[in-house]
Amino acid sequence: MSDIPNPYATPLGDLLDRPPAVIKVGLEGFSDELRQQDVECVHVDWAPPAGGDPELARLLSKLGS
Amino acid sequence: MERIETANTEALRRMLAADPVLVDVVPAADAIPSLKERMILHAGPPIEWDRMCGPMRGAVTGIAVFEGWAPDLETAAEMAADGAFEFHPNHHFDAVGPMTGMTTLSQPLMVVENQAFGNRAYCAVNEGLGKVMRFGGNDAEVLDRLRWIRDVLGPAMGKALRSTDGVELKSLVARGLTMGDEMHQRNVACSGLTLRALAAAMAATAEDTRALSTALAFMAGNDQFFLNIAMAMGKAIMDPVRDIDASSVVTAMCRNGTDFGIRVSGTGDTWFTAPVEMPEGLYFPGFTEADANPDMGDSTIVETIGLGGFAMGASPAVAGFVGAGAASDAANFTRTMGEITLGENPEWTIPALDYLGVPTAIDIRLVVETGLVPTINTGIAHREPGVGQVGAGVVRAPMACFTAALRALAEKVGVA
Numbered sequence: 001m002s003d004i005p006n007p008y009a010t011p012l013g014d015l016l017d018r019p020p021a022v023i024k025v026g027l028e029g030f031s032d033e034l035r036q037q038d039v040e041c042v043h044v045d046w047a048p049p050a051g052g053d054p055e056l057a058r059l060l061s062k063l064g065s
Numbered sequence: 066m067e068r069i070e071t072a073n074t075e076a077l078r079r080m081l082a083a084d085p086v087l088v089d090v091v092p093a094a095d096a097i098p099s100l101k102e103r104m105i106l107h108a109g110p111p112i113e114w115d116r117m118c119g120p121m122r123g124a125v126t127g128i129a130v131f132e133g134w135a136p137d138l139e140t141a142a143e144m145a146a147d148g149a150f151e152f153h154p155n156h157h158f159d160a161v162g163p164m165t166g167m168t169t170l171s172q173p174l175m176v177v178e179n180q181a182f183g184n185r186a187y188c189a190v191n192e193g194l195g196k197v198m199r200f201g202g203n204d205a206e207v208l209d210r211l212r213w214i215r216d217v218l219g220p221a222m223g224k225a226l227r228s229t230d231g232v233e234l235k236s237l238v239a240r241g242l243t244m245g246d247e248m249h250q251r252n253v254a255c256s257g258l259t260l261r262a263l264a265a266a267m268a269a270t271a272e273d274t275r276a277l278s279t280a281l282a283f284m285a286g287n288d289q290f291f292l293n294i295a296m297a298m299g300k301a302i303m304d305p306v307r308d309i310d311a312s313s314v315v316t317a318m319c320r321n322g323t324d325f326g327i328r329v330s331g332t333g334d335t336w337f338t339a340p341v342e343m344p345e346g347l348y349f350p351g352f353t354e355a356d357a358n359p360d361m362g363d364s365t366i367v368e369t370i371g372l373g374g375f376a377m378g379a380s381p382a383v384a385g386f387v388g389a390g391a392a393s394d395a396a397n398f399t400r401t402m403g404e405i406t407l408g409e410n411p412e413w414t415i416p417a418l419d420y421l422g423v424p425t426a427i428d429i430r431l432v433v434e435t436g437l438v439p440t441i442n443t444g445i446a447h448r449e450p451g452v453g454q455v456g457a458g459v460v461r462a463p464m465a466c467f468t469a470a471l472r473a474l475a476e477k478v479g480v481a
Binding site for chain 2: 047049050051056059060062063064
């Protein structure tokens with residue numbers, strides 16, 4: 001059993017020991033903030049389906065989108 | 066939903082299988098037998114005189130004088146307000162028209178036949194830039210030009226075309242894309258290719274060399290001459306895509322200067338409308354956005370088939386002309402429209418994008434899901450009647466048209 005790696009034991013403690021590289025999803029403003037602090041950042045342009053409108057999202061789901 | 070996927074596969078197939086050919090130029094009365102006296106076809110979804118914008122009213126009064134229904138513009142306006150004219154969208158009569166889109170009995174219409182499906186579509190001859198009727202111009206100069214198109218240019222083009230097998234448009238547009246046209250705000254290459262295709266036949270069928278010279282000079286001097294041909298081609302391509310049960314593909318987009326309207330294959334001929342938006346663009350010297358009219362015309366049929374704003378990547382020069390940013394931004398417009406379309410056209414490719422095909426078949430589901438609406442390259446008319454074009458720009462289709470269409474489609478297929 002001891003040969004099986006424990007995913008929860010993956011050390012995260014060193015995450016901030018080196019400069020972080022960030023993938024940012026959604027609002028672009030946060031990416032701008034990071035870039036202003038010279039943090040390497042890739043922005044992913046994403047928004048909830050139908051702008052988050054629950055009725056349209058429900059219809060889209062039924063229409064197979 | 067499998068029913069929608071099957072329908073959309075068929076819609077895309079029909080678009081790609083189209084074979085549009087410019088075959089004739091004939092009087093509107095011959096092309097559209099149901100046209101009658103005092104009947105005016107206009108651009109966009111249905112609208113009556115009381116809601117028409119300035120340039121549309123200017124064109125209506127001008128065309129009424131041109132057709133001899135009114136002695137002057139003032140009388141024509143009074144007659145229009147009194148209900149003397151019958152107004153209908155071009156789209157209800159297999160036709161399209163740029164900007165104000167006036168189509169009446171005696172105007173010559175270019176005929177594009179989709180030889181894969183046997184249907185025909187019509188559009189008037191392009192008048193050139195500046196003070197012209199499609200931008201609301203209506204003075205003596207504008208009407209005299211229309212009379213010359215009716216009496217000289219239209220008949221000359223028709224006679225020439227009837228002496229040939231017509232002009233195949235699919236291959237002509239493919240060449241135009243490689244030469245920097247997007248077929249909405251840049252038609253320099255395709256206008257030249259059309260002139261090259263027609264000049265010999267026009268010379269061979271001409272009886273009056275002076276009239277021939279004037280006709281050829283007019284065509285050669287009008288960089289937007291091909292726009293109206295591209296529009297008739299777009300209508301001829303999209304009409305066979307109408308009424309495919311459950312399809313979510315857009316079959317028409319158009320605007321009348323007040324409303325923007327779309328039609329969707331699976332919801333038949335219902336118009337889904339919303340207030341039209343104001344273009345953002347560049348203005349001719351002496352004009353500003355305070356002079357501009359909201360967006361107008363049936364020319365969005367070219368975006369409906371994957372050209373215009375959808376093919377911006379083929380035409381970096383147009384990005385500058387319409388104020389859409391740097392030339393390198395042009396590719397982003399095309400790639401973004403790829404997010405809301407079902408496929409690419411393998412015969413209409415863009416060299417600068419590694420021969421990517423133009424984005425084809427707008428799916429209302431993708432528009433609503435992504436929040437990305439069609440981007441349209443457009444001319445800008447002055448808001449007052451009689452002035453004409455004041456600039457060019459980019460405008461976005463209103464999302465409300467697409468959400469309304471989505472709800473209607475859901476109702477139609479029984480999942481609302």
